[in-house]
Amino acid sequence: MFQSNHVFMMAVPSQRGDDFLHALGCCLKHLGGSPKIVVTDNLKASVIKADRYEPEINRIMEDFANHHGFAVIPARAGKPRDKAAVENEEKIVYRRVYAKLRDLTFFSLEEVNAAFAEKTREHNQTRMQRKEYCRQEKFLAEEKPLLKELPREAFEVKYYTRLTVSENNHVYLARDKHHYSVPYQHTGEKADVIYTR
Structure with missing residues (x-):
């Protein structure tokens, strides 16, 4: 201090x-x-x-x-x-x-x-x-x-990435090796993905 x-x-x-x-x-x-x-x-x-x-x-x-x-x-x-x-x-x-x-x-x-x-x-x-x-x-x-009082809820780190929506209407998050579905209207577009651990 x-x-x-x-x-x-x-x-x-x-x-x-x-x-x-x-x-x-x-x-x-x-x-x-x-x-x-x-x-x-x-x-x-x-x-x-x-x-x-x-x-x-x-x-x-x-x-x-x-x-x-x-x-x-x-x-x-x-x-x-x-x-x-x-x-x-x-x-x-x-x-x-x-x-x-x-x-x-x-x-x-x-x-x-x-x-x-x-x-x-x-x-x-x-x-x-x-x-x-x-x-x-x-x-x-x-x-x-x-000093201000600390928040009651713990902070959770959020990670940010930009992924392309594939032809099967999913984005693949390499960090956890999973596919996540996205509305079909967004196929081929870039999606901003926010995730936690």
């Missing part, structure tokens, strides 16, 4: 959209609400096309943001000053969390994330230099009351 430098850290298998959104969802749950704005880096799971004035947000990320009621603002590409506080906190977290765990052996992501959770909890509860409070206290006092 920007004001308090409260940290959440989680390991995921990849930077694909569903893994990224799973981590972001866990972060929001950890915080106990969602902020008005989320500033992301320009990874593909969040931004399709980086642009200074009109960045193109990934549709899945846009759905996630709409579900949780926040706006996505990508950091400008090649402008490290836009996220200087985050970069600085990254260095501190690297020294206090990752450096202490790097020589350990883990056998699953769950083990890694449990270790991350323990070390980040310690980090968030450590008094800051030249301050009379810790990150956790500042977060609870100043930022947590401003």
Whole structure:
């Protein structure tokens, strides 16, 4: 979090959209609400096309943001000053969390994330230099009351594709290897298909 430098850290298998959104969802749950704005880096799971004035947000990320009621603002590409506080906190977290765990052996992501959770909890509860409070206290006092309540229903990732309706009035979805019927009037036309796992 920007004001308090409260940290959440989680390991995921990849930077694909569903893994990224799973981590972001866990972060929001950890915080106990969602902020008005989320500033992301320009990874593909969040931004399709980086642009200074009109960045193109990934549709899945846009759905996630709409579900949780926040706006996505990508950091400008090649402008490290836009996220200087985050970069600085990254260095501190690297020294206090990752450096202490790097020589350990883990056998699953769950083990890694449990270790991350323990070390980040310690980090968030450590008094800051030249301050009379810790990150956790500042977060609870100043930022947590401003967070919006999380939606009751869980977010379900929707995938989008465009398929041609074949002569037998079906579209074939390769992901699940099934044919789905379409009204015969649309034979030969392109169909926008939205599906979940």
